[in-house]
Amino acid sequence: MNQHAPVSSIAFIDLEAQRRRLGRAIDEAVGRVLTHCQFINGPEVGELEAELAAFCGAKHVVSCASGTDALLMVLMAKNIGPGDAVICPSFTFCATAEVVALAGATPVFVDVDEATFNIDLASLKRGMTAARAAGLKLKAIIPVDLFGQSADHDGIAEIAKAEGLFVLDDAAQSFGATDKGRRLGTLADATTTSFFPAKPLGCYGDGGAIFTDDDELAHTLRSIRVHGQGSDKYDNVRLGLTARLDTVQAAVLREKLKIFDDEIAARDLVAKRYAQALGNIVDVPHVVAGNTSTWAQYTVRVPGGHRDALAAALKARGVPTAIYYPKPLHQQTAYRHFPAAAGGLPVSERLSGEVISLPMHPYLDDATQSRIIAAVGDAMAEIA
Ligand SMILES: *Cc1c(COP(=O)(O)O)cnc(C)c1O
Numbered sequence: 567m568n569q570h571a572p573v574s575s576i577a578f579i580d581l582e583a584q585r586r587r588l589g590r591a592i593d594e595a596v597g598r599v600l601t602h603c604q605f606i607n608g609p610e611v612g613e614l615e616a617e618l619a620a621f622c623g624a625k626h627v628v629s630c631a632s633g634t635d636a637l638l639m640v641l642m643a644k645n646i647g648p649g650d651a652v653i654c655p656s657f658t659f660c661a662t663a664e665v666v667a668l669a670g671a672t673p674v675f676v677d678v679d680e681a682t683f684n685i686d687l688a689s690l691k692r693g694m695t696a697a698r699a700a701g702l703k704l705k706a707i708i709p710v711d712l713f714g715q716s717a718d719h720d721g722i723a724e725i726a727k728a729e730g731l732f733v734l735d736d737a738a739q740s741f742g743a744t745d746k747g748r749r750l751g752t753l754a755d756a757t758t759t760s761f762f763p764a765k766p767l768g769c770y771g772d773g774g775a776i777f778t779d780d781d782e783l784a785h786t787l788r789s790i791r792v793h794g795q796g797s798d799k800y801d802n803v804r805l806g807l808t809a810r811l812d813t814v815q816a817a818v819l820r821e822k823l824k825i826f827d828d829e830i831a832a833r834d835l836v837a838k839r840y841a842q843a844l845g846n847i848v849d850v851p852h853v854v855a856g857n858t859s860t861w862a863q864y865t866v867r868v869p870g871g872h873r874d875a876l877a878a879a880l881k882a883r884g885v886p887t888a889i890y891y892p893k894p895l896h897q898q899t900a901y902r903h904f905p906a907a908a909g910g911l912p913v914s915e916r917l918s919g920e921v922i923s924l925p926m927h928p929y930l931d932d933a934t935q936s937r938i939i940a941a942v943g944d945a946m947a948e949i950a
Contacts, residue, residue, distance in 0.1 A: 740766075
């Protein structure tokens, strides 16, 4: 063995380990699609939708081409457009607000909670005031269940109900998570998720889904998914998209869904080991009592301006990390001209400078995790 070869490299997300577990079942499922050749709207698409509905308890599931399309389709179905405001957290992936602007409406940014990284209800109320002060018609809220943990959906629903607002839950990172025993997919007027490969339930390309109990909304979404079709594809009753989920991806997802609960439990064990070993060294994530997380990311905070030094020190020790997110949306070039809650968004700004995500996936074994934990300990001792 080459004495300069590094010890086996650590994966940030190990899709190959899952492939070793499921490879044959997935190859066979994809093989069946290659045999029947119904690449669009094959039987696996409807079967997956029924299985996802049973998994989370939603009445309707409309699969689609990505988590971004899922969000956009709901805004289109609700006729949200120019002159309308939609409240979004600033500390999220850009797609949450991007779809609002693409629909022609105005995203209004609000701050997040220090402990959960999810929408802060006091800031949400200030954002509503800012939207109205800007002369906009406030229509909806898009809470995000960041890094795998549910937002405070009861608190959000109470405010939305009093104000007549639509709630679109962006569960791109958190499908499978629970809030007081209820699975995401049922806690808002509509919920969306993403099947991007790195998400907790990922396919082998792009994919997404929308969950709702609203019959009329589900009907409209199925039309928007295929160019706004009416009684058939050549009857166009509204504007739509080409936003279907490929049959091959549905076949992959059906196999992955069978082991999804088991993978969430494995991620939770990894998270518990991290919390126990690192709780005194960095700020470890806080899961609210009664919530379970899908641990899309294991994101810790390093105060005191040491975050970038930790990232560099871990890289030198062969431990990959990622920063989600280095800049809040209200400070991004594409979004900084949109309104934000009065008083600023100090938590989003602080988090962007302090967060760092460690390797997290269901196949992170004890020995590898011990290496990561030791590296964080050594690096922090060196830095601080
Ligand atoms: C990944 C993600 C999306 C977009 O999903 P795609 O499938 O990549 O389009 C939207 N919102 C959040 C919070 C995400 O993490």
